[in-house]
Amino acid sequence: MKPVTLKQIAETLGISITTVSKALKDYPDVSKKTKALVLDLAETLNYRPNTFAVNLRTKESKTIGIIIPEIVHHFFSSVIKGIVGQAEKKGYLVIILQSNESQEMEKKQINLLLDKRVDGILISLANSTVDFSHINSVIERNIPLVMFDKIAKIVNCSKVIIDDRKAAYTATKHLIDTGCKRIAHFRGPLLPQNSIDRFLGYKKALEDHGINYDPSLVYICENLSYEEGQFFARKLISEHQDVDGLFTNPDLVAIGAISVFNELAIKVPDQISVVGFSNWFMSSAITPSLTTINQPGYKIGKTAFKQLFKELKSKKKEKYYPPKIIKLETELIKRNSTKDLPK
Incomplete structure (x- = not known):
């Protein structure tokens, strides 16, 4: 079956394509009755927006990429939860990639994300990464990039870390x-x-x-x-x-x-x-x-996405957002593998 179009909905209801588009976006200048008719028919016909066309118009893919050294790792799984939770709230799809601590794999994944035209990238560097040309190429393309946990001090981008x-x-x-x-x-x-x-x-x-x-x-x-x-x-x-x-x-x-x-x-x-x-x-x-x-892995992920989102909004407004280093607090959790402090 061919995808349902705005034109089909408009012709069925006897209204303009513009009115259908505004109704689906909840514009205030469209009556509640018309909105209800449009939404009901769109649901019945299983209408889905043409995301490719929307992306071309808005110059956004509403997609971000995450590159981490390991997925099966308690810390990084907590970070991912923090990122995905925030990204979903803002309507972003998240592509998660694992570098396996390999600089070469990390480079390939950067190129893959660029080919997918992601809006921004979050990355924790592989242990073997010593050349940062692939990271700098992202920044040179004016694509927001935020590092977290394992970072490179010499790369000019925002970073979310602990002390x-x-x-x-x-x-x-x-x-x-x-x-x-x-x-x-x-x-x-x-x-x-x-x-x-x-x-x-x-x-x-x-x-x-x-x-x-x-x-x-x-x-x-x-x-x-x-x-x-x-x-x-x-x-x-x-x-x-x-x-x-x-x-x-x-x-x-x-x-x-x-x-x-x-x-x-x-x-x-x-x-x-x-x-x-x-x-x-x-x-x-x-x-x-x-x-x-x-x-605090979850908080690191949450903070990293929020920083990336600020830079995405700044880019959309064509304003420069200077890189920022955000340090989150840690704490000692005292349990039974150490002695009590002397009184």
Whole structure:
């Protein structure tokens, strides 16, 4: 069956195409009776607007793209919920793509979104991304782009982040305040800015509290996985029997480490205290429950879309909207994997 047109509705009701169009858009200069007739017939005939024609006229696709490193990830799934919830309210369709931490895949996905003529892009960079020409090409085309979580400081666009150094400092300081003196860090890969900043926050907290930084206590987790948490926990215990604190990035690594400590009958937190990062849903379900930094994924997603929407509106009005860096607050969630503070 051919799609129903405005002309068919107009001819059936004996009114103009303009009146039909205005009635469907709820214009005030069309009577309630005419609107009711138009809407009723449109529903009966299963009328759908020609979105391609609308897009050509308005120069909008009402579509945005999201590129994230992983979809099956508690933090990013929370971010997506925040974005999609806001996008739906504003009538936007969302295309979600996964880079699998690959710069090459990220480039292909940027090109795909440009081919789809999306109005704007939200992106959290892959760990392997070191060349930002594909990101800059989006900005050069005057397509609004907002980075979140894993960002590049040198790219001139809006960013929604947390203060990773401050959050890591808080996590490490909590371990120090509860009596830990030999604190290890299972960090993320060397490239992402958030991984660098969390490491620097850990290191600064040690220095500020008179604890010598020992590079042998820092282990690099390339995949930030449960299995890496297990592997490096065994390595840590074999190499440093005197360690009494551990700060990991993210929670999944901490949960893997705790499983090994439980297996080896190393009491958490009596013998070793553990702090994670992100506040995944699993953090409160394990034994002992995990003290962690709450990273507000849903709020990050919500804020990122709102920023993108402001830039989309500004572009429509042909006004310049300067890039903005938005930092959201984090907090330490105290649970049973760390000791209580001394009274």
